Amino acid sequence: MRSGSRHFHATSSLSVHKMAPYSLLVTRLQKALGVRQYHVASVLCQRAKVAMSHFEPHEYIRYDLLEKNIDIVRKRLNRPLTLSEKIVYGHLDDPAKQEIERGKTYLRLRPDRVAMQDATAQMAMLQFISSGLPKVAVPSTIHCDHLIEAQLGGEKDLRRAKDINQEVYNFLATAGAKYGVGFWRPGSGIIHQIILENYAYPGVLLIGTDSHTPNGGGLGGICIGVGGADAVDVMAGIPWELKCPKVIGVKLTGSLSGWTSPKDVILKVAGILTVKGGTGAIVEYHGPGVDSISCTGMATICNMGAEIGATTSVFPYNHRMKKYLSKTGREDIAKLADEYKDHLVPDPGCHYDQLIEINLNELKPHINGPFTPDLAHPVAEVGTVAEKEGWPLDIRVGLIGSCTNSSYEDMGRSAAVAKQALAHGLKCKSQFTITPGSEQIRATIERDGYAQILREVGGIVLANACGPCIGQWDRKDIKKGEKNTIVTSYNRNFTGRNDANPETHAFVTSPEIVTALAIAGTLKFNPETDFLMGKDGKKFKLEAPDADELPRAEFDPGQDTYQHPPKDSSGQRVDVSPTSQRLQLLEPFDKWDGKDLEDLQILIKVKGKCTTDHISAAGPWLKFRGHLDNISNNLLIGAINIENGKANSVRNAVTQEFGPVPDTARYYKKHGIRWVVIGDENYGEGSSREHAALEPRHLGGRAIITKSFARIHETNLKKQGLLPLTFADPADYNKIHPVDKLTIQGLKDFTPGKPLKCIIKHPNGTQETILLNHTFNETQIEWFRAGSALNRMKELQQH
Secondary structure: OOOOOOOOOOOOOOOOOOOOOOHHHHHHHHHHOOOOOHHHHHHHOOOOOOOEEEOOOEEEOOHHHHHHHHHHHHHHHOOOOOOOHHHHHOOEOOOOOOOOOOEEEEEEOOEEEEEEEHHHHEEEEEEEHHHHOOOOOEEEEEEEOOOOEEEEEEEEHHHHHHHHHHHHHHHHHHHHHHHHEEEEOHHHHHHHHHHHOOOOOOOOOEOOOOHHHHHHHHOOOOEEEEHHHHHHHHHOOOOEEEEEEEEEEEEEOOOEEEEEEEEHHHHHHHHHOOOOOOEEEEEEEEHHHHHOOOOHHHHHHHHHHHHHHEEEEOOOHHHHHHHHHHHOOOOHHHHHHHOHHOOOOOOOOOOOEEEEEEEEOOOOEEEEEOOOOOEEEEEHHHHHHHHHHHOOEEEEEEEEEOEEEEHHHHHHHHHHHHHHHHHOOOOOOOEEEEEEEEEHHHHHHHHHHHHHHHHHHEEEEOOOOOHHHHHOOOOOOOOOOOEEEEEEEOOEEEOOOOOOOOOEEEEOOHHHHHHHHHHHOOOOOOOOOOOEEOOOOEEEEEOOOOOOOOOOOOOOOOOOEEEEEOOOOOOOOOOOOOOOOOOOOOOOOOOOOOOEEEEEEEEEEEEOOOHHHEOOOHHHHHHHHHOHHHHHHEOOOOOOEOOEEOOOOEEEEOOOOEHHHHHHHHHHHHHHOOOEEEEOOOOOOOOOOOOOOHHHHOOEEEEEEEEEEEEHHHHHHEEEEEEEEEEEOOHHHHHHOOOEEEEOOHHHHHOOOOOEEEEEEEEOOEEEEEEOOOOHHHHHOOOOOOOHHHHHHHHHOOO
16 A cells, blocks of 8 residues: 555445456356366366466466576576566577577567457458468467447447447457457457456566557566567467567656556656657666555556557566455466566666666656657646647546556546545536446446446446547547547547547546546646635645555456357358458468569658558548458558648649549559658557558558658568668658659668668659668568568468
C-alpha cells in the first residue's frame, strides 16, 4: 500500500460471488481434456514440471534451458548481464555460436509463445494458411478485442459487434481450431490484460501482433510487438530474428505516493526520450523504487514504452509480481520463479547503454499531449500551457481504461475519486466512459462496487475491448472538424486516432487524474491544490486516492470466454468465400526481377509525422483487416503531402491531376508504373499493423525512403519484399521533389552494410546522385529477392 494517502475499499450491496478462479479454471480445463477431478497439482505439474498456463497443461516453463543458455553466454561475454540480456540471450537458438553485439548483430531467437489480436490475427492466420503447415509449433492464442465499437454501452455494443463481425470471428475460431491456436471470444477482454492474467510470467519471451505487447514486462517477461509475418515465422517453428537490442536503464528511487501513479513514470520517461528515443533498445527499470509499484502498475509503464519506440520494457522479478501470480491462480509459477530468481533480475554492476534516474518522491502527476504522447506537462501546469497555445480548456469527454490502465487498482483509485465527488453531491461535468480490461476485471469491479460508483458519477461502462483507444468510437457529441479536448488514460494520442476528428486535442494521463478532470470539466483544474464547489455551496478538496492493488476476495472470472483447440482437428474446415468483402486469401507477391529499380515515380513525399495510423488508418477500416485489396483503399490517406500541405491529395504524374493517394497508386499499378514513398523522421511509429507494409506492396510500391524508421514498421516492410531505405545524409530529403523520378542502383550486389545508390532525375533533365543506407542482413536480402519472407519460406520448404 502506498504511503501518504487515504485508503479506500469499495463495499457493495451486490452479492459477493465466492468463486476461486484458479479452481474454476482447472475444472474447466479438466472438463475440456476429459480429466477426472484430480488434485490441482497433478493436472498442472507432471514430473515436477510447471505448466506455462492453466490452458496448456502439457507446455512447460523451461527455466532449466534459460539457465543453461545464460551460463553459455555469460562465459563467452565474461561480464555482468542486464535482465534484458538474460532473458533475450537465454532464448537464443544457438547460444554457443551466436554473434552478440548490442545494436549491431541480428539474433536468432526461440520465443516461448505467440499472441495475436483479432485485427492483426486475420492477416497472420491467412499467411499461416498460405505456408501449408498443419499446426503451430509453439503455444499461440487469438484475442477478440479490436472489432467492438463503443456506441451505447458494454452489452449492446458486444451484441452488435458479434453480429457485424460474425464472418471474421467464425474464420478466426475455425482457423484457431484447425491449426491448434487458442481462441478468446469477443467480450473476453483486451489481449494484453488477458496475457497478464493468464500467460505472462517472469523470464518468458513472448511475441504479439500488437505494439503494446510489452505490457507483459510488468510480470518480468520480454514481450515484444511484431507484425503478422514475424508471428508466422515463430508459429512455423523458424527462429525469429531481432537486432540485438541496446539496453536503456531507468533507475527508480523513492516511492510513489499521493496523486502520483505508475502512469506518471512513463509519461515522464516519454518526455525525456521522445517518441523515437527508445528505438532499438529495451528499457529496463530497476532500483529501490521498483518495489513501491504494483505488478499491474509496472505493466502500465511497460505498455506505454511502445510510445518511445522501445523494443520492449521490463521490470525485475519481485514480491509484487509474486503476489499477482498467486492472486491469479499461478502460485506454482511464483514458487518456480523464486528458485530461479538470480536469472530473473539484473546482475550487480551490469552496463546500460544509457541511464536515466527518476526519484519517485519528487515525481509529480503528468499529462501528455495533444497530438503526440511525448509532449509532457505536469498537471499543475497544463492549464496555463493550454491557454497560451489556444488548446480548448473545456473537457468534452474523460475516458478511463484501455490496455494501459484498466487494472483492478486503476478502477479502484478512480472510484475513490468518484466517491468523494458523490459525497459532495457532484457528478462529472464531462462525459465519462470506463473500459474494463478483461471479463475478469469487469466481473470483479461489478462485484466489489467500483463499477456502480463510476456509473453514479456519470460514467458509462463500455465493453471489455479496445474501443475508443483505437478509434472504435461512434462519437456523437461533436461534429468532425470541431475543435475540442478529451483526456484519456490511454497510451496514444495521435491526430484523429480516437475519433477520426483531426481537431480533437487528446491528452493522456492516469485514470485517477482523468476522473478528477472529468469531474471538474477543465484542464485548469489541479486536484493537488484546487478546490471544487459541492452541491451545498461549500468548497472541498479531493484527497489523494488509494485502493487495493488486488481484490481482497478472489478475482471473479466472470463468463467463460475461451475456446480450446481440439485434440483432433482433421475434420475442421476453414472457409473463405471468394465474394467476401471482409476476408481474402493471399496471392504471392512477385519476385525481384534481378534488375535495378529504374525511374520510380514518387507517389507522395510525406511532410512531418507519419505513423501507421497515417499509413493505414484504424477505426472504420478495421473491418477490412482480413481483405488486403479493400483495406488498401486507406493507403496513406492521413499523410500530409509536402507539395500542397494536404492529406490524401497527390499529383498523378501521368494525368497531372490531384486525387486520393490509393486511387493514384492503383492507377500506377494498372499502367505498370512502379513507385516509391519519401518519408520524414521515425516513419511508421505507433501500431504494429503490418497492413501499413502490405498495402504499399499490394499497390505496386517498391521502396520507402526516409530519414529514419520505427523498428516494427521497418521489419514489416522487409518481410513483404519492400526496400526500407534511409538517407545517408538526412539533408538529402530536401533534394527530392514530388515531380522527380528515382533510380535505385546496386541491387545486383545487394549486401549487408553496403549502401545503395539513388539517382534523382529532375524534370528539367538534371540529375543528382545520393547514397541510401539499409539494415538488411543476408536472410532479409533473401526475402527481398524471393518477393517476401513468406515466399522465401515456401522456397525453403520445397528444397
